[in-house]
Amino acid sequence: MNGDWLLRGRDGRLSVYLPSGDAVLCRAELGPGGPWEASPRKVGGDQKLRPGPAVGQGADGYAHLVSWRPTKPGEAGLVHSTHFRPRLAALDWVPIGHPDKSGDRTGAPAVAVDGEGRAHVFVRNKGGGLSMVAQKEKGGWEPWRDLKGSDVQEDLAAVTGESGRVELYAAVPGGLLYWRQGEPGKPPVLEEAVETPVRPGTLRALATSADRTTLFYTDDSGDLCAWRPGGKPVALLASAGPGPVSAVRCELDGHDCTLLAQRSSSGRVAFAAYPTEQEAAGAWWAESGPQLPSDARVSLATDEDGRVVAATLSPSTGQLLLTRRKDEPGLALEAWREG
Template sequence: MSPARQLTHLQILAHTDDDLYFMVPDLLQTLRSGTAVVCVYLTAGEADGRNVPTSDRNRLDYPQDFEGYTTGRQSGLRAAYSAIVTGRRDAVWKRTTLDVRDGVVAEVNTLEEGCAPVTLIFLNLRMGPGDARVRLRTLWTGDSEAQETLRPTDSPIPAASGSYRFTREGLLTTLVDLLEANQPSVVRVMDPDPDHTKYGDGPTHYCDNEDHTAAALFAMEALRRYDVAGHPQRVTTESYRGYWNKLWPFNLSGAAFAEKVKYLSIYGGEDGHTCDQPLLCGDRQLGNRSYNRGYGQSTTYRYHGSTSWLRRMRDGRLAAFGVLDGRPVRWLESAAGSGTWTGPESFGGSAGADQEAFLPLLEVVRDTDGRLHAFGIRATFSANIYGHLRDVVLASETDRQGEFADWENLGNPYNGSGPNPIKRREIGSPAAVVDGKGRLRFFVRNFGSGMSARVRELDGTWGPWLDHGGRSQDGYHAIRTGRGTIELYGGSVGDGVQPGIVRWSQQNAEGAIKPAYNTLLPAPAGPPTVVELPDGRLLLLVRQPNTAWVVAYRQERPGGRWDPTAHFLGGDGGIGLLAAMVLNDDQGVVIAQRNDAGRISVCLQPASGDAFHTRWVDLGGSPVLRTPAIETDATGLPTVAVVGADGRLRSIRLSVAKGVLTPQEWVTA
């Protein structure tokens, strides 16, 4: 068996189309690498029980058949996965059953044919037909003692619908059992903390399906228990936005979105195949509507994180930071400039109680003394809607050997009294910077889509939470300019002004940080990346909506207005943040991104006013996770680091000569 086939990625989902809608293209890259995929679907997704196109004016005249509609959805899912891994929709699946907790019997479908093994596990919790109060959400909160399961019409499950009942604890321990049985290196879940669309004057409304949220909370709590118990395979967790995608500019390239629609069309039975068994036609309620729903055009991570997680320490060694098994870890270069690694090892004492887990990524900043400071978000998941905690935490380097102090809890802007427990779940990923006076600052998006911040004074004391206003999508880039001022950039949400890039800045190093919407730069498909050029101007890099092309903008002068001229750099598609670094000796700006194939592409652009180009180098190798980071090592070579699909660190050094990047070999820690 090849090493790739020994890996497993596990997905925990509410419905049978959640992975196709919200986890592609990552899912496709995993399968094409030969990695086994196990998908766990919590609900039967039976809706109103009519497997009839929603465009049919007479659909309400059709009888309700909840078991039949679930059969159609699961048949469509098998067809879609068959097409992904074998190239055709009608591969043969092995269908068996699995006894899980609470005496429940689940259905297991396995497909060994094709480029990667696929296992689909259906737990078939009823969504609650009609006005029934029982939902996945009420099972999570404990408002429902137990929830019935449904038996699809053609399932090998032996007993009829309603014969089995899952309790909250039974579902959680079933998920832990499945994690232990499969030992995944990556677990994909939905968004446990979606953005709100309405707050006040009644219940809070969110921009996602409540089953997505509850499934994510069940998954995160099961992962916490699994991590506390310990396991040999290190695991990386990824969380994906759901219906939120339709609210912001679309981030997939045309090719990536077309491929997503292809498999959704197979799932919906709209791929032109001949269907002589109505129960097996697919999800006819979706049918050909995958394109016009608006949330398939993007794939977005709930926690953007940053590209600052690779830094050079004071002794010259590189250090890479991440989160594995719900805890912060660090890889260290074995010697300065060696390009080889040790680790991962935990860092920072008292990383958190067993009831807490770190969210996926860390932000790392270097101060004026060269010391490193790592920021993260520590979470506690609760059945009580007022019991959730999401706190910014910090661990700081204490000596030249790279030791870190204990993690310090810096809190949340909504940890006070009143309705704040609801608000604190929507905290964004921290962005950090050292200001012109040498003070450490961090910034997070808050419940109101504005920016909250705290400042650490030179004596080590932290000031109160500040509100810098503005409104933006999640994901900031903070930079201290050569003039000693701080600037931050994010994608604005409109709100009465033209959607585009919002800029927070200071007039001088002592000035207040204030937002402005007058950059005249169009809305990006994700968070921007900003670097300072040798002449003091800033260079801003974003992805263009609908194409995923990398686009560059320059300031007209240091601290001045932005030139709205868009410079198209190409970039091989892809999603996620762009990593960039200005090299010394006028060698240019290195940019790295994860492309549509899930690999890393790099380019070297001029740091002067010369024309940009569209020449990129694909560094090859297997698909990787998330976003790359760039740092120069002790020899001056730019080094790109990523985390692989096996949760291991990979790095590659780049030689630079006469404007040309030449990659060396990938090194795995």
């Protein structure tokens, strides 16, 4: 999944979304704090999907899912579904078109939801630039827009700032591009580019203050870096493993902190925390839990009590493991258990 796939719904229940063959599945807690549903449910009906779905969540707690689906031989189109509550069925997949009107899949989509609850879907177009389609305020979808850019790689990171405005980061050869909404309801514009080596498939963005978001990525040397537009990228610490990090803001011992998690090269989950936007304070990895399959990914969220929850999921095995922060100082975690 492109985006955080462990989400807390507006009813306090946690849910996880996982791609499975030609579908997206969802499992949810039966009540806040568990236990979990015994088996996952299919999202959006019986339409067959292409690999690489995306998920985003609005301030209202609704999950928005986007995926490619085959339309005819050699062609595909994007579809969208909204999931209002984890224990309810998601809406059926609805076609939202193609950035080039027709053709095959052009790249992995990304989705962010603005302060008014409107989904914004981003995807690379066949010319190598970035295209976007957004929901209208009163239903339906706006026309597709070309947001410019060139040589955009498949790796996109969409995020909504605390202002409710949508932002998008993309990797290009030797650098990063950044788009931001100037006003609610307006399309994001390309505001900044920075030269930096980026390892494909490692972008993850997080809202870190009232007017700023932070992009985390791994550079060619293997360092996990942080970049906020208007500044220069900062190497935070050596990456624990090859994949993307998950990131969440949380309160640790009374301090606003950013917590990172990643499957480490040893196969376990590595955690690192530091004061939000204070990369100079440094961060260190601490590993937790059992060894995981090589395709396992990690996602972070907070529960309705504000406690950090971490989940790991392996597409090859379907095994879901979870842990929560203990009610004690520091980042002590409960024993990992199956969901």
